[in-house]
Amino acid sequence: MQNRPSGFGNPWLQLGLSVVCVFASELLLKRGASEVAAPDDAFSWTGINGLASPLVWWAIVLIIASFISWLYVLRYIPLNIAYPLSRVVDILVPLGCWIFLGELISTLRWCGIALVVSGLALVAKPIAKMEERL
C-alpha cells in the first residue's frame, strides 16, 4: 500500500464507490430487463432486446465506472483485502431486491442467500489468493 492519495483519490473511498456502482447497476439491469421483458420470444434469451431500455444503458455506464474504480483500487490495496471487502455487495443486492424492487423473498430463499453469503465470506480470502496466482 504505497503512499495512498487522499480525497477523491482515496482508494478506500473508490472501493466503496465501486461497490455502490455494482449494486446500483444490478438493480438497474433488473428494472431495465423487466421493462422490456419478452419471455415468450425466444430471441430475448440473447438479452439483446434489453438495449431498448434506457435503464440498461445507465447500468452499463455504472458497470464501466465500477470497473475503472476497481482497477484503481487494485493499484493501492492488495486483492486479498479488497476482494473480500467488495463481497459486501452480496448482502446489499438481496436487500436491494427486497427494498427497492419489491421482490417477495420466501424464507427458503432467504436461507439459501444466507448460506451463499456465509460461504462467500469464508472463501473470499483463499479465492483472492488463487485468483492472484491464476
Added chain:
Amino acid sequence: MSFLAFLFILISLVTFVAAQLILKKAMQFSATKGMRNSYFVSRVAIGVVLMTVSFFLTLGLLQRFDLSYLYPFQGLSVIFITILAAVVLKEKLSARLAIGALLITAGILLVSMS
C-alpha cells in the same frame, strides 16, 4: 427452472470468470511487454467478447427471473475458480475452501427450490 435457464446461467458465469482471468493475464503481460503487440490486443479482445456474452445472457435471464433468485448463482463462480486452480496450479483444496464451497452449493440449491 428449465434446463435452458440453468444452462444459460452456467454459460454466463463461466464466460465471466474466463474473461476476468484472461483480462488479468493480458494486463500482467502489458506491464512488461507493453500494449502494442498482437498478444495483448487479442487477449483483451477475447476478454471483452466473453464479458459481452456474459452480460447479454444475464440480461436475457433477468427478463424471466427475480434478481434475488439469479444473484446467488454468482457464488458458483467460486467453485469454477477452485476447480481451475486445482487443474492449472495443482492447488490443494483447503478445509476452509471446501466448507465454503459446500455452503455456497447448499445455498444455491435452496434458492433454486424457492
